[in-house]
Amino acid sequence: MDLLHNLAFGFSHAxxxxxxxxxxxxxxxxxxxxxxxxxxxxxxxxxxLPLTYSIPTNGALIxxxxxYYGAQYGDSVSAITMKIPHASSIVACIDGYQxxxxxxxxxxxxxxxxxxxxxxxxxIVVLTFLAPSLGxxxxxxxxxxxxxxxxxxxVCVSFVTTGSxxxxxxxxxxxxxxxxxxxxxxxxxxxxxxxLPMLADxxxxxxxxxxxxxIAEITKNLDSREERSPFNGTIKLMPxxxxxxxxxxxxxxxxxxxxxLGILPGGxxxxxxxxxxxLDKKVSKYRHEIGSGAIEGVAGQAAADEAAARTxxxxxxxxxxxxxxxxxxxxxxxxxxGIQPGPNMIAGHPDLFWGLVASMWVGNCFLLILNVxxxxxxxxxxxxxxxxxxxxxxxxxxxxxxxVNNNLDDIFVTAAFGLGGxxxxxxxxxxxxxxxxxxxxxxxxxxxxxxxxxxxxxxxxFVTRPISATLIGLIAVFIVWQLAAFLxxxxxQPQPA
Amino acid sequence: MIDRNLAxxxxxxxxxxxxxxxxxxxxxxxxxxxxAGLFPLMVSALLLLxxxxxxxxxxxxxxxxxxxxxxxxxxxxxALCAFALVSRVLDMTAGIVAMVFIxxxxxxxxxxxxxxxxxxxxxxxxxxxxxxxxxxxxxLY
Numbered sequence: 336m337d338l339l340h341n342l343a344f345g346f347s348h349a350x351x352x353x354x355x356x357x358x359x360x361x362x363x364x365x366x367x368x369x370x371x372x373x374x375x376x377x378x379x380x381x382x383x384l385p386l387t388y389s390i391p392t393n394g395a396l397i398x399x400x401x402x403y404y405g406a407q408y409g410d411s412v413s414a415i416t417m418k419i420p421h422a423s424s425i426v427a428c429i430d431g432y433q434x435x436x437x438x439x440x441x442x443x444x445x446x447x448x449x450x451x452x453x454x455x456x457x458x459i460v461v462l463t464f465l466a467p468s469l470g471x472x473x474x475x476x477x478x479x480x481x482x483x484x485x486x487x488x489x490v491c492v493s494f495v496t497t498g499s500x501x502x503x504x505x506x507x508x509x510x511x512x513x514x515x516x517x518x519x520x521x522x523x524x525x526x527x528x529x530x531l532p533m534l535a536d537x538x539x540x541x542x543x544x545x546x547x548x549x550i551a552e553i554t555k556n557l558d559s560r561e562e563r564s565p566f567n568g569t570i571k572l573m574p575x576x577x578x579x580x581x582x583x584x585x586x587x588x589x590x591x592x593x594x595x596l597g598i599l600p601g602g603x604x605x606x607x608x609x610x611x612x613x614l615d616k617k618v619s620k621y622r623h624e625i626g627s628g629a630i631e632g633v634a635g636q637a638a639a640d641e642a643a644a645r646t647x648x649x650x651x652x653x654x655x656x657x658x659x660x661x662x663x664x665x666x667x668x669x670x671x672x673g674i675q676p677g678p679n680m681i682a683g684h685p686d687l688f689w690g691l692v693a694s695m696w697v698g699n700c701f702l703l704i705l706n707v708x709x710x711x712x713x714x715x716x717x718x719x720x721x722x723x724x725x726x727x728x729x730x731x732x733x734x735x736x737x738x739v740n741n742n743l744d745d746i747f748v749t750a751a752f753g754l755g756g757x758x759x760x761x762x763x764x765x766x767x768x769x770x771x772x773x774x775x776x777x778x779x780x781x782x783x784x785x786x787x788x789x790x791x792x793x794x795x796x797f798v799t800r801p802i803s804a805t806l807i808g809l810i811a812v813f814i815v816w817q818l819a820a821f822l823x824x825x826x827x828q829p830q831p832a
Numbered sequence: 833m834i835d836r837n838l839a840x841x842x843x844x845x846x847x848x849x850x851x852x853x854x855x856x857x858x859x860x861x862x863x864x865x866x867x868a869g870l871f872p873l874m875v876s877a878l879l880l881l882x883x884x885x886x887x888x889x890x891x892x893x894x895x896x897x898x899x900x901x902x903x904x905x906x907x908x909x910x911a912l913c914a915f916a917l918v919s920r921v922l923d924m925t926a927g928i929v930a931m932v933f934i935x936x937x938x939x940x941x942x943x944x945x946x947x948x949x950x951x952x953x954x955x956x957x958x959x960x961x962x963x964x965x966x967x968x969x970x971x972l973y
Binding site for chain 1: 913
């Protein structure tokens with residue numbers, strides 16, 4: 336009953352005209368950035384973060400959340416129609432694009448839209464029930480446990496986003512080091528500031544995010560010199576009853592897989608889509624068709640993608656630890672608004688927590704309308720030439736950076752990180768773990784110093800507490816597994832006689 | 833051109849050394865009472881280890897060539913810097929025009945003054961909307 340009462344309380348906030356408007360803006364912008372190649376939710380949330388200063392807290396967070404889960408709806412569309420995926424819609428390219436080649440674009444888009452709706456709905460139920468309970472568990476965490484949890488996050492995100500633990504960890508550590516720039520809160524010593532007043536408060540989050548994602552992404556797209564051919568085909572959206580019946584089981588399987596993987600550190604839409612696709616290939620009644628344009632190949636992954644995006648809010652809102660780079664930016668948005676996500680948030684700001692949960696139900700309905708009956712209108716977005724699009728993104732980068740402190744000098748910092756981000760991309764190093772390291776770095780240092788102080792300088796604090804010992808054990812197993820895999824791969828193969 | 837893995841290893845080592853040597857300038861303390869330099873020193877040491885592992889791997893496994901195209905990134909960074917400088921000297925409207933006209937040289941599309949003018953006008957209107965509706969402090973004129 337309490338839960339229903341809380342949900343009703345959340346809806347009383349989410350259904351105000353102002354918050355409905357912010358939810359609609361978030362979902363629309365999210366769908367748009369999901370559609371556009373070279374502009375993901377990470378870059379867009381970075382761009383819009385400074386603009387939310389003048390928006391009320393509830394509305395700002397509802398809008399930013401809408402951008403994230405809205406982008407998961409939209410990204411399937413570009414993958415299905417033009418085989419241009421974002422990280423979280425790579426799998427949609429396989430069967431979705433095959434369906435387009437067979438002239439079933441409309442059916443593929445309908446399947447993706449409806450499956451995303453199902454995935455989103457299941458995930459919100461999980462979020463509603465699980466987040467408050469997990470929040471109570473978070474009270475058991477000490478500084479050493481928080482440190483270990485952050486390290487697990489680093490390891491998982493490093494591996495999932497880059498595929499190479501070594502590269503990903505390197506980027507996390509660079510992020511942590513960048514987070515050290517500025518005044519040390521414990522001693523007041525200015526670190527790595529070179530006596531520049533603009534660095535005394537540290538490097539701006541927006542400058543790092545826009546440089547590494549916005550500017551670097553534009554340059555990468557310009558370098559690739561690929562001319563996109565606009566999609567001009569006509570589509571027939573409505574499926575037959577037999578086709579519709581095939582969507583449901585696969586979407587439900589994907590929802591469960593996505594909801595579970597979204598909660599785990601390093602989880603989220605990227606890994607969930609692959610897991611759901613693999614599961615469908617094993618258990619689906621039509622598994623022999625998957626890979627050559629089957630409905631199940633689109634439904635399961637779209638549902639998992641959307642479900643994982645929603646449940647990835649659970650660790651952030653209940654424990655206060657973001658589990659991927661987008662959630663790290665969401666955490667920054669909370670902090671900017673003066674709210675520390677974590678176990679105290681649900682009790683301290685129930686309007687915010689339950690309002691956000693309720694807005695996800697509302698956003699899900701908005702997105703169903705935007706992505707099923709209105710999807711044909713979104714396809715015209717592909718006709719915008721990149722020569723018009725990229726100066727606009729550049730402009731948003733400038734305004735976004737400037738608006739944080741009304742300081743034009745910050746644009747030079749963004750430009751420097753743009754060069755850094757471009758170098759990272761040329762060196763094949765994904766910047767997402769860097770962002771996580773940058774945001775969690777100060778928190779990691781704070782908890783590490785506190786844990787060491789409490790244990791009088793002994794590292795035993797990390798192995799004597801059950802939570803941190805388990806987490807450190809998991810990291811050790813993962814590293815040994817990675818090392819063994821590398822050595823086995825590097826071992827010379829015996830020549831056949 | 834050098835191997836990408838080798839370039840990555842050198843790049844990581846340079847960052848680790850820059851931050852690690854910098855950390856030595858601050859009080860280190862001990863683990864029980866850590867100084868401002870201890871944590872960055874530990875992180876830099878870990879990064880240096882990864883850099884060395886990457887360098888060793890580059891000697892064992894041949895990687896693709898490291899390629900760097902300076903033209904587009906130089907144009908985009910110039911456009912950003914031009915926006916900041918022109919906005920300071922004149923106003924943001926002039927800054928937007930300078931940014932669009934410089935960035936227009938990047939990429940493969942044919943340079944078009946008319947297109948750049950249209951984009952500039954569009955972006956000015958967006959900036960005006962930000963100023964009037966969101967209350968952003970933009971010195972557009």
